[in-house]
Amino acid sequence: MYFAAICRDKPGALQLRLDTRPAHVEHLNALNANGVLKIAGPLLAEDGKPFGSLLIFECADLAEAKAVAAADPYAKAGLFETVEITPWNWTFNPPEAR
Known part of the structure; x- marks a missing residue:
């Protein structure tokens, strides 16, 4: 079964996002390798900066x-x-239809 996680950053937390990003990407790469992660990306404000x-x-x-969402370094x-x-x-366009 698929689940969508919609996460919104705390105001003024851009630097925390940037500082934590390498660990977050490593975590997502592991989820991807295990077949758990299907899609991921930042939500962007009009100025192009991520906010979630x-x-x-x-x-x-x-x-x-x-549990998967709680283990993300951003969440931690x-x-x-x-x-x-x-x-x-x-x-x-589900992957099984391709």
């Missing part, structure tokens, strides 16, 4: 998706003001 993240995971259930560093994790239906 959007990630799509494939997990057995919501509890596993929450306290970057996020809010994190919403919800089941998601990959309707258009």
